[in-house]
Amino acid sequence: MKTTVLVIEDNEEICGNIAEILQISGYNVLTAPDGKSGVEKALKHKPNLVVCDIMMPELDGYGVLHVLARHPDTADTPFIFLTAKAEKSDFRKGMGMGADDYLVKPFDGMELLETVATRLRKSEHLKTSFGSQVDDIDAFLDKAGELPDLPNISGERPRKSYKKRDHIFMEGQRPSELYFVIRGEVKTSRMNYDGKELVTGMFREGNFIGYLPLLKDTPYTESAVALQDTEVRVIPKQDFQTLVHTNREVASRFIKILSNNLFETEKRLLELAYQSVRQRVASTLVYLYQQQRVAERPIPLLTVSRKDMAAIVGTALESLNRTLADFRDEHAISLTEGGIKILELGKLERISH
CATH class of the missing domain: 3.40.50.2300 (Response regulator)
Known part of the structure; x- marks a missing residue:
């Protein structure tokens, strides 16, 4: 054809x-x-x-x-x-x-x-049809890592085991990795206003857990608990960000796997994944500022390296530098040899939404 x-x-x-x-x-x-x-x-x-x-x-x-x-x-x-x-x-x-x-x-x-x-x-290169087994996920990630604009995929995807009733993550915690269930069963739930548990999902072999907070860069709004002895594959947050924000074709195919090809779920994830670089840089600056303030560090500058910041954002270093220059010209930040100073936090928060 x-x-x-x-x-x-x-x-x-x-x-x-x-x-x-x-x-x-x-x-x-x-x-x-x-x-x-x-x-x-x-x-x-x-x-x-x-x-x-x-x-x-x-x-x-x-x-x-x-x-x-x-x-x-x-x-x-x-x-x-x-x-x-x-x-x-x-x-x-x-x-x-x-x-x-x-x-x-x-x-x-x-x-x-x-x-x-x-x-x-x-x-x-990415046209291969991938299923929902752990070998399929590894094959997809390995193929994505072979592309020239995705050289930083680590290839380190450890397995973790959880006993029955162990927490995989907890409500309010900041996500640092994506979980893929290899075997076992996991329940997600949150506490409602009167202290009762509200079950939000059940996940078994072949399901991903915890990707929405990673996409939105927000804390978990629910907790995940193993209902039986469970084993998961772990994909680091930096690799996840690279997959969904660096290459449009890779992002789309990865989201198809995440959503199990459900149209409405896939459409929603695409909307989240395709936030502009400008939005993601602003969101990252706000997050780093808040982390520094929580840590009560007296240093008035964000001193994270540009390379590390680009990895958090999920974009090329050149794109990050151009966006930071735009924010400087808009008087939202100032750039110095020592780091980045936030001048208008509110402006960055509005850009990030």
């Missing part, structure tokens, strides 16, 4: 040229003259890759990416922006939203074909 590429471009001549080059190279090509019809065709035909102009009527390229990235059927479809502007703001906005690549007009045929082929190869 031929690989299908959807080209969304309002300039009829440019659209025709791109389609002709791709067809000559053996691709099946669909075209759309604006963002609105492009989204409709993408959801109907589910192409293998989308090439999309930024400036268009009806719905611009950013809007197209926003819609497709949040729909489970198209969330992991490689997405290449076309732009006539080589301005930094275009690149920063598009890549921050999760675009996979850029082509700046004018470009030649070979540049187009090489970019399309590269993105399709990376996508194909």
Whole structure:
């Protein structure tokens, strides 16, 4: 079966040229003259890759990416922006939203074909169908770690054993890892206003536990207790953040596994995972500030290294530095050789939501 590429471009001549080059190279090509019809065709035909102009009527390229990235059927479809502007703001906005690549007009045929082929190869690397056994999870994580933009996946995924009635995590605790049940049974529950236990979930072999607090970067709102002798696979928080925030295709496939392919659950997780880099950096700054204040340390600066902060955020160091520079220009923070000083905590809190 031929690989299908959807080209969304309002300039009829440019659209025709791109389609002709791709067809000559053996691709099946669909075209759309604006963002609105492009989204409709993408959801109907589910192409293998989308090439999309930024400036268009009806719905611009950013809007197209926003819609497709949040729909489970198209969330992991490689997405290449076309732009006539080589301005930094275009690149920063598009890549921050999760675009996979850029082509700046004018470009030649070979540049187009090489970019399309590269993105399709990376996508194909993750096309294997993974089940819900521990070996399937390990295989997926190992494949993700082979991608060039995910070199920091640790590969350290220890097993932990819990006796009956042992707590795996407790309400109010800050999450530091993701749990995958290998064997046994786990109950999650919370205490209601009059001190009675409210059971919120039952989890068995093949289920993940505790991913929502990791995605939202909030404390656990419930406790997890082993109902029988239980064994779990542990995925460190840093690896989890890398999986859901660094590569859009990896994030989408990982979320399919987390959600067991339930449409509504998957859609909700995608919304959480695709928060902008700007939101996640702001949230991380607020969290680090609060941690430092709780620890009652007198140092007025956040001294976490940029590399460690980028790992917490789940983004490249360059993206972190650009966002910090934006916050500095907006007078929310100041940057010094010694660290980062929070000037407007309230502003960062508003950005993070």
